[in-house]
Amino acid sequence: MRISVIGCGYLGAVHATAMAKLGHDVVGIDTDAAKIAKLASGVAPFFEPGLPELLDEALSTGRLRFSTSFADAADADVHFLAVGTPQQHDGDAADLRFVYAAIDALIGVARPGSLIAGKSTVPVGTAAALAERIREAGSGALLAWNPEFLREGFAVADTLTPDRIVYGVTDERATALLDEVYAQPLATGTPRIVTDLATAELVKTAANAFLATKISFINAMAEIAETTGADVTTLADAIGHDARIGRRFLNAGIGFGGGCLPKDIRAFTARAEELGRGESVAFLRQVDAINLRRRERVVDLAVEMLGGSVYERRIAVLGLTFKPDSDDVRDSPALDVAERLNGLGASVVATDPEGIANAQAKHPQLTYVADVSEALRGAELAVLVTEWGEYRSLDPEQTAALMDSARIIDGRNALEPAAWRAAGFEYRGLGR
Template identity: 70%
Template sequence: MKISVIGCGYLGAVHASAMAELGHDVVGIDVDAAKIASLAAGNPPFFEPGLPEILISATASGRLRFSTDIADAAGSQVHFIAVGTPQKAGSHAADLTYVDAAVSALIPHLAPGDLVVGKSTVPVGTAARLAEQVESSGSGASLAWNPEFLREGFAVRDTLTPDRLVYGVPAGVAGEQPAALLNEIYASALAAGTPLVVTDYATAELVKVSANAFLATKISFINAMAEIAEVTGADVTQLAEAIGFDDRIGRKFLGAGVGFGGGCLPKDIRAFTARAEELGRGESVAFLKEVDKINLRRRQRVVDLTVEALGEKLHGSKVAVLGLSFKPHSDDVRDSPALDVAVQLHGLGVDVVATDPEAIHNARVRHPQLGYEALIDDALRDADVVVLVTEWPEFRALDPIWAASLVRNRVVVDARNSYDPQVWRAAGWAYYGLGRP
């Protein structure tokens, strides 16, 4: 099928490349000329495993091209809206400026039978408003909402082989053609048995934010238990293991630590809260405010543990911070707990030297005042405290005996509870974990 993807940031670039990899004829459109030039040359402007390979393959095949001109969307039958919905300045609400601008710019280029498909994460009620705009334009096009469920670091796999598909379409006969077009686009995933939910606009919008809210709540729940464990002497890792055996609870996302971050989860739960308050149902999700507070408190706890480990000597002490991205297999430092911890420690007068396999450039752009080292041994050398904040495999696999040969003092703050305390203590380290004795 002929497809356009409006917005070629993280979501759009992955979606456009994956759709072309599946055999569709795709044009990716974005107003950022530098981004478009980079993608056209086969160079993603961000790190995502597997993306360079399918981007190069798709562009070389001729099935994928990029443009800064929205008029190049004309002739495509399906148009995906994949622009960002950042948090509004001075508010928790989502900023829909880019979504509205994309739809308005696209409308003059729509033809009868075309389908506009929203993929951006938006407040519930947005799709119905945009559907009315598309239908009243006289273009003969219709609108569907197809939320994304991408995990940074696994986005290519999640797009090519999704764990579920959700279509929000108009009720009755009007929804049949949109659903049929989406079925054609996702034919390979459906043939592989991917679960499909065809529903209304509001439900499709809520599926995405509800999933994010649930995951955030589960993470903050175990971190709340870590706070209790810290004052009682309990071990939150064993607690998580024990309750995780209950099928109703499950072990995933019960890893206590420094908490979640990134460009989606924090801003999405805040936008969800703001939208619920607009609807007069703020009390229904009021608990998400506490989820957010718990999450932010764990960052402060890591800073406090590091200060405790340093004692009274902060100025002149060196702290090696392992990790800058908000999660491994990503270079995304938006609302990153790791970068937040590094910045707070620097503000206390500590000499911070941070390392990360992919995120140093992005971190340096935002916080040039920090020290950065590309190699882990250079970051560790003469450190008074080592703080693990992003659980990259190479950091998790760190040998405490080898690390001990580089540092000045054998002190580690494990902000992800990734290390075995007994192993590290046996190597002569003072070990600090979150919610662990």
């Protein structure tokens, strides 16, 4: 099929490349000329395992190209809308300016009978408003909502072999077009759910709200465990054996971040309040508050372990991205902790395998080093806040030899406490 992908950020770039891998002729459209130039030359503008190789392959076939002109999308059968929906600067609601701008641009070029398929995460009711906008313009294009379920670090596999595909449609022609797009994964048995626009919008939002709630639940248990002397990791193992609960996303620590969960639960709450149903998801305010408290807890532990003040004390912060296998520092708990410690006067030396450049752009006042050994050298305290494999596999004795004082905060409960204590460390985990 002929496909356009509008918006070539994290979601759009991966989706466009994967669609070309599936055999479609794809053009990625974005107004950022520098980003388009990178993608066109085979350079991914962000770190995502597997994407550079897939991008090279897709470009070499001639099935993938990139452009800054919407006119180049005019002959597409399906237009995927993958623009960002960030949190508004003056509130919790989603900023939909980019969505509406993209729709208005597509209305001017989309052929009658072509499909605009939304992938962006939007407040419920947005798709219906967009469908009315398209109808009033008389373009003859169809609208569907086809939410994405990508995990950063696994985005390529999640696009090529998704665990489910959801269509929100109002016309059977839209279903037929999407079936043709996803013919390969559907042929391998990927579940397909066909529903209305509102339900499709809610699927993504509800999934993120549930995951955020599960993470904050175990972090709330960590707060109780810290007060009572219990071990939240063993607690999670025990309740995780219950099939109704499951062990995944029950890892207590510094909490969630990134460009999705935090802003999506806030936007969901704001939308529910607009609909007069704020009480239905009022608990998400507490989910957000619990999550943010874990960042404060790490800073409080640092102050406690250094005798009541971190002023001019050298602290090695291990990790800057919100999760491993990503260079994304949006709403990153790790970067937030580094910045808070710096604000208290600590001599922070931060490191990360992939996130330094993005972190520097946000917080240039911090000191960054690429090598973990350099970060640890002379430190009085190490704080592990992103569970990269190279940090999980650090040797306690070698680490102690680098540091001035053997103290470590395990903000992700990623280390084995007994091994670190045996090496002479004062070890503190969260909820342990």
